[in-house]
Amino acid sequence: MKIGLRNFIEHKWFSRVILSVILINAVLIGMATNETVYQSYESTFVFLDILILSIFTIEIILKLILYRKYFFKDGWNVFDFIIVFGSLVLYNTHLVGVLRILRVLRVLRTISIVPSLKRLTSALFLAIPAIGSVTVLMGIIFYVYAIIGTSFFGEVAPEYFGDVGLSALTLFQVFTLESWASGVFRPVFAEMAWSWLYFVSFIIVSTFIILNLIVGEIVNNAQQLSEHAKEESEDMQKLMRDMDELKQMIREQNHHNKNKTG
Template sequence: MSSKQQLSGFALFVHSKRFSNFILLCVFLNAIVIGLQTYPSINLQYETLFNRFDIIFLSIFTIEVIFKLIVNRASYFKDGWNLFDFIVVAASIAFMQSEFVSVLRILRVLRVLKTISSIRSLRRIITSLFMAVPTIGSISLLMIIVFYIYGVVGSTFFAELSPVYFGDLSASLVTLFQIATFDDWANIYRPIAESSPLSLIYFVTFIFIAVFVMLNLVVGEIVNNASNIPSDVVEDIAEIEHDVHDLKSVTLEVQQLKSEIMELKLLILETRSDGDKHQAS
């Protein structure tokens, strides 16, 4: 078997679902170990075992990075998720014997994010979220304007009725943020409504604009970007086409070997016939 065929088989193994599922299982087990380490009593009792598990998981993730580097070579760093995995693993190795324990713990937690790079559906959601960042920025700017307008109006009309919540602009903005999260907003509204019935218009319009309209805009943009991302079926088709291309190349090599064997047979037969003629003469 040629080195090219060996590399092709190795690439199929690295990109196979079995290998991906094994890495995903290691990520989940690593997350469980990290969670158990947050309990002081459990961590104190099994600290040595947890440290061994951490070395094992880090070794597995390092081998994964090395395998993908061998298969993908320079194109490995063109994928943002591969770059993230490489940075996390390299930093974990660099800080393994470091005194910065907090940094090492953060890096351990960041390994849990490998779940996203291992599951296509999660990668799809995160990609659509990043694609929506420019639009979300514009929506956030519009929301700031809405908050500012309603903050000024609230501090103007309700400062005397509720100085704690609408005494000034900063207090009004904090109150509006609390209302937007639906955190006990009814207890803010009722005392004001007893003295100012028209405050209902203020609160209802703010909730409608800031919560329902703005939130739907954000969700709609993310869904729209998600629909523009190639589906997993397309990715599967691309992988199948890649595998078919590899099989075709292997088939061509086999055919070439067959033709060379036939030529050798013919050459042997010609050599034998020439030898027989020479003996007969």
């Protein structure tokens, strides 16, 4: 029974069905934000929400029966359990706001179903320590450039470089490349022609170099996880082949013993 349940839960069609339900749930959540549509088909929305929650609940129960205590050793399983269990507990309570948040978070279950998304998200979490170091480096760069900007452009453009705080906020706008040329650079450049060195150097250092460090760390972790998953898959395939060979040997031995007995 347990083997049959494992084959059912770990079958690719089971994952595809759950993924389809998650995507349908996402579409329904988006449609429900339209007050006119929701009021016109409120009973349908409520019925489908209960049906989807029931499917998720059955999925979690089946996994709990199969994996038992090992179910909670996977962070993604814990995430799924909190969302589904929380939705069940809060369904008929006055905490409507929390329930709505949990409904929206159901969409994030797509990550736990699709292996490639799980690897990418895991790579992002693994990169957090490196991102923290890069963030500190970026903070130092922002602080240095904010002081330089305040010192040289404070009188020319006080609305942008009046003090260190304003300068840091202005540099953040420049960092995002949002209207920095027309909004910040050109008024300063009209007064001080050499200011392009300040802005161009900051963009090169902060936007291009620092962001590439972060992206590179995430890509590196994603590649390592992909290689690890590939190795695990190859090991599993080898194990399955060995088991098939062992079964074949046992069948041949049994057949030989029967012929010998006969």
